[in-house]
Amino acid sequence: xxxxxxxxxxxxxxxxxxxxxxxxxxxxxxxxxxxxxxxxxxxxxxxxxxxxxxxxxxxxxxxxxxxxxxxxxxxxxxxxxxxxxxxxxxxxxxxxxxxxxxxxxxxxxxxxxxxxxxxxxxxxxxxxxxxxxxxxxxxxxxxxxxx
Amino acid sequence: xxxxxxxxxxxxxxxxxxxxxxxxxxxxxxxxxxxxxxxxxxxxxxxxxxxxxxxxxxxxxxxxxxxxxxxxxxxxxxxxxxxxxxxxxxxxxxxxxxxxxxxxxxxxxxxxxxxxxxxxxxxxxxxxxxxxxxxxxxxxxxxxxxxxxxxxxxxxxxxxxxxxxxxxxxxxxxxxxxxxxxxxxxxxxxxxxxxxxxxxxxxxxxxxxxxxxxxxxxxxxxxxxxxxxxxxxxxxxxxxxxxxxxxxxxxxxxxxxxxxxxxxxxxxxxxxxxxxxxxxxxxxxxxxxxxxxxxxxxxxxxxxxxxxxxxxxxxxxxxxxxxxxxxxxxxxxxxxxxxxxxxxxxxxxxxxxxxxxxxxxxxxxxxxxxxxxxxxxxxxxxxxxxxxxxxxxxxxxxxxxxxxxxx
Numbered sequence: 171x172x173x174x175x176x177x178x179x180x181x182x183x184x185x186x187x188x189x190x191x192x193x194x195x196x197x198x199x200x201x202x203x204x205x206x207x208x209x210x211x212x213x214x215x216x217x218x219x220x221x222x223x224x225x226x227x228x229x230x231x232x233x234x235x236x237x238x239x240x241x242x243x244x245x246x247x248x249x250x251x252x253x254x255x256x257x258x259x260x261x262x263x264x265x266x267x268x269x270x271x272x273x274x275x276x277x278x279x280x281x282x283x284x285x286x287x288x289x290x291x292x293x294x295x296x297x298x299x300x301x302x303x304x305x306x307x308x309x310x311x312x313x314x315x316x317x
Numbered sequence: 318x319x320x321x322x323x324x325x326x327x328x329x330x331x332x333x334x335x336x337x338x339x340x341x342x343x344x345x346x347x348x349x350x351x352x353x354x355x356x357x358x359x360x361x362x363x364x365x366x367x368x369x370x371x372x373x374x375x376x377x378x379x380x381x382x383x384x385x386x387x388x389x390x391x392x393x394x395x396x397x398x399x400x401x402x403x404x405x406x407x408x409x410x411x412x413x414x415x416x417x418x419x420x421x422x423x424x425x426x427x428x429x430x431x432x433x434x435x436x437x438x439x440x441x442x443x444x445x446x447x448x449x450x451x452x453x454x455x456x457x458x459x460x461x462x463x464x465x466x467x468x469x470x471x472x473x474x475x476x477x478x479x480x481x482x483x484x485x486x487x488x489x490x491x492x493x494x495x496x497x498x499x500x501x502x503x504x505x506x507x508x509x510x511x512x513x514x515x516x517x518x519x520x521x522x523x524x525x526x527x528x529x530x531x532x533x534x535x536x537x538x539x540x541x542x543x544x545x546x547x548x549x550x551x552x553x554x555x556x557x558x559x560x561x562x563x564x565x566x567x568x569x570x571x572x573x574x575x576x577x578x579x580x581x582x583x584x585x586x587x588x589x590x591x592x593x594x595x596x597x598x599x600x601x602x603x604x605x606x607x608x609x610x611x612x613x614x615x616x617x618x619x620x621x622x623x624x625x626x627x628x629x630x631x632x633x634x635x636x637x638x639x640x641x642x643x644x645x646x647x648x649x650x651x652x653x654x655x656x657x658x659x660x661x662x663x664x665x666x667x668x669x670x671x672x673x674x675x676x677x678x679x680x681x682x683x684x685x686x687x688x689x690x691x692x693x694x695x696x697x698x699x700x701x702x703x704x705x706x707x708x709x710x711x712x713x714x715x716x717x718x719x720x721x722x723x724x
Contacts, residue, residue: 227443246406247405
């Protein structure tokens with residue numbers, strides 16, 4: 171869907187800017203500049219304000235990202251359960267560093283704080299879906315699910 | 318051996334979250350029915366008498382809060398559920414919404430009736446996208462049954478900002494803005510969402526409400542600790558044998574949480590520290606494990622009950638390294654609106670890294686103590702005020718761990 175159509179769906183919703191950003195993420199994985207400019211018009215605010223919202227929240231990105239955004243939790247319970255090993259294994263497997271995207275546009279690696287699945291740490295999420303008790307051995311299977 | 322008592326998790330595993338009939342079969346919506354048969358003044362008086370205190374961490378009397386919004390004059394009032402649980406190690410609200418969404422909806426509907434609100438929002442943290450459909454289905458079923466009458470309820474998603482757990486930041490976020498806390502007063506029960514009287518309560522708080530209304534405030538007030546009655550859901554993480562959740566009366570001790578429910582420390586190791594209430598909670602040493610978990614007794618030892626997250630560390634854990642990670646968390650999550658927090662969290666993180674890397678000295682801990690103390694009373698919201706607690710309590714209780722890292 172075109173970004174204008176996506177944003178228009180939320181035009182009548184009070185405070186709908188953030189909801190429209192979520193919908194844009196589903197389509198593009200990030201918030202393209204022209205979509206932010208359009209959203210500012212639709213929600214009657216300055217581009218600076220709309221950009222301010224886009225950059226405030228850690229799930230929104232104004233930088234192009236891969237189709238699959240992999241977020242590794244680094245909060246204390248995951249930290250002591252071995253998040254650092256998961257980071258190292260993931261970076262090795264994808265050949266990129268945290269914060270980067272693969273050249274084929276498939277994967278982006280990001281840190282996240284707690285995702286609320288602390289019964290089975292360390293935890294990662296792929297496009298919001300949590301994977302529990304993650305270790306280096308489980309990573310190939312998780313990536314294989316991302317077609 | 319202490320035992321569980323389930324009020325908010327009473328239907329855990331007993332109902333189908335996507336089928337309201339299973340909730341009704343467990344006696345669901347009897348609380349709302351009874352609430353509507355009472356006058357709003359009597360209803361609020363009963364909730365006040367229950368002495369239910371906010372389960373999100375601040376511990377304010379819920380009935381009292383409702384009374385402020387009820388007496389405010391406005392053409393529109395709002396009820397908001399704070400489902401933005403972002404405290405690391407916490408997943409209690411997810412358990413409630415995932416397994417028994419109707420109890421939350423019923424609690425919110427009772428609140429709406431009490432204060433005269435016709436519109437509600439569930440502000441769901443962005444990390445729980447899989448719950449949006451569950452909640453929307455549950456809301457639609459409750460509407461179809463005619464249970465909500467004129468109360469309209471909508472789910473809004475957060476987008477990964479810890480500070481949005483602060484009620485005024487959360488309100489800003491629903492309004493579609495950056496989630497930066499407002500100056501208080503005015504407080505939301507007077508001037509909240511879009512300037513209208515608004516009640517913001519946590520998921521666990523609302524989940525208590527239907528049972529309180531049904532069984533009466535006196536019944537609830539007699540459970541657990543006198544000053545902070547009822548039950549609390551705890552989620553155990555870290556080096557315990559059972560990394561699990563449970564709901565218990567509020568008069569247990571910290572030791573009971575770790576040993577009776579957690580099964581003690583893993584791999585036969587010894588206990589070193591526990592942090593309760595989330596990542597802004599104080600660190601508690603062995604000598605204070607017999608402290609009661611209730612809100613005020615925890616405050617008295619410089620700790621918190623907070624969200625009930627219970628993060629246990631064994632003797633092999635590097636306290637200074639963990640605190641450095643926590644300091645990084647607050648530096649990242651500070652919204653930047655007020656200088657004491659924006660600058661303070663960054664400097665705390667900088668000093669902790671310096672110490673953790675072996676370049677620090679006793680001068681740095683002295684500076685951390687001073688900086689942390691200033692932050693605790695000068696920051697605009699709870700994030701900055703509570704952020705130094707892990708640093709201050711570990712310098713106090715685990716001084717040797719810091720000294721071992723000095724150059």
